[in-house]
Amino acid sequence: xxxxxxxxxxxxxxxxxxxxxxxxxxxxxxxxxxxxxxxxxxxxxxxxxxxxxxxxxxxxxxxxxxxxxxxxxxxxxxxxxxxxxxxxxxxxxxxxxxxxxxxxxxxxxxxxxxxxxxxxxxxxxxxxxxxxxxxxxxxxxxxxxxxxxxxxxxxxxxxxxxxxxxxxxxxxxxxxxxxxxxxxxxxxxxxxxxxxxxxxxxxxxxxxxx
Amino acid sequence: xxxxxxxxxxxxxxxxxxxxxxxxxxxxxxxxxxxxxxxxxxxxxxxxxxxxxxxxxxxxxxxxxxxxxxxxxxxxxxxxx
Numbered sequence: 386x387x388x389x390x391x392x393x394x395x396x397x398x399x400x401x402x403x404x405x406x407x408x409x410x411x412x413x414x415x416x417x418x419x420x421x422x423x424x425x426x427x428x429x430x431x432x433x434x435x436x437x438x439x440x441x442x443x444x445x446x447x448x449x450x451x452x453x454x455x456x457x458x459x460x461x462x463x464x465x466x467x468x469x470x471x472x473x474x475x476x477x478x479x480x481x482x483x484x485x486x487x488x489x490x491x492x493x494x495x496x497x498x499x500x501x502x503x504x505x506x507x508x509x510x511x512x513x514x515x516x517x518x519x520x521x522x523x524x525x526x527x528x529x530x531x532x533x534x535x536x537x538x539x540x541x542x543x544x545x546x547x548x549x550x551x552x553x554x555x556x557x558x559x560x561x562x563x564x565x566x567x568x569x570x571x572x573x574x575x576x577x578x579x580x581x582x583x584x585x586x587x588x589x590x591x592x593x594x595x
Numbered sequence: 596x597x598x599x600x601x602x603x604x605x606x607x608x609x610x611x612x613x614x615x616x617x618x619x620x621x622x623x624x625x626x627x628x629x630x631x632x633x634x635x636x637x638x639x640x641x642x643x644x645x646x647x648x649x650x651x652x653x654x655x656x657x658x659x660x661x662x663x664x665x666x667x668x669x670x671x672x673x674x675x676x
Contacts, residue, residue, distance in 0.1 A: 402673050411665065415658075420650035433657045437664060444668055493603050499634045509643040522645060541642050566606050573637045576644070581637075587630045 391456035399448055407447070411440055414457060418464045421538050425468045427527045435471060439464040454552045458545065462553040465535050472531045496566060501574055502588075503581030512580065525575040529568055536561055537568035596624040601631050609638055 386409050389397070397406035415436065422435035442463050450459055505512075512518045526534055539550045540561070547565075551558045601624050607613035608621050625632045 404669055404673075407669070415661075416650065416653060419653040423651040429654070432651070433654075433661075436653070436657075437661050440661065440665060441668055444665060444672065496602055498598075498602070499630070499637075502630045502633050502637070504633055505637065505640055509640045509647065513644055513647045518644070519648060522648060537645075542645050542648075544646075562606055566602075569606070569609075569638050569641065570602075572645070573634065573641045576641055577637050587633055 431471050435467045438467045458549045501578050503586045505580045506582045533564050533568040536564040596620045
């Protein structure tokens with residue numbers, strides 16, 4: 386079974402009702418789902434809810450999975466919906482759709498310009514070891530709008546392609562790209578305000594460089 | 596290339612998917628515009644920092660709890676087995 390790929394296991398589940406195959410699929414993906422859910426919701430108990438709902442839903446719908454996307458992308462699609470639902474419920478919103486429609490803010494023309502521009506005092510390799518940096522990253526993530534947050538987590542942290550991220554979030558690829566750019570720029574802005582060297586703060590001149 | 600145009604191409608440049616001709620323009624702009632150069636560095640560092648961070652570990656009690664929940668659901672779904 387360790388040699389079987391995910392689709393082999395899905396087929397084994399479907400044809401033989403193999404609980405072992407299902408358990409192996411859960412084992413392979415549960416840690417990453419939990420970790421994304423934890424980062425995305427910013428809460429341990431919400432992350433547990435998202436993770437459990439995700440795999441209950443996987444069990445319920447696995448027969449219907451035809452391998453249009455990879456199994457992992459499909460699982461992340463379920464997990465993303467579950468995470469958004471919880472985040473929006475907490476915010477008192479009832480909408481659960483990932484809003485396919487392009488919003489006005491999703492155009493490139495309205496991308497905010499970088500404001501706080503400075504070299505960082507330390508390299509990421511040094512920073513990543515520090516506990517307070519982890520907290521800083523989590524806080525920066527929770528300040529992102531959830532629809533930008535998920536795009537960033539799937540694309541830049543999980544390493545999904547633009548196309549896979551679009552599938553997982555029911556978005557167009559163009560929409561994924563704009564949201565990713567917004568997420569990256571806002572995180573950069575946030576982190577640089579803390580990690581940037583104020584002595585090396587650069588002021589962007591008002592004329593446009595050609 | 597202007598700063599705005601650079602901003603619009605930032606993802607493609609950082610991800611290495613930018614068209615080679617645009618890449619030359621991009622780098623030419625950066626060579627003469629220190630703020631843009633630093634923004635690109637910052638963006639790369641931001642991504643690295645998140646990517647290389649330790650994933651969160653699942654609490655052991657939760658792992659057991661979920662395992663039991665899934666077993667129960669399995670038995671409901673496949674009562675014969």
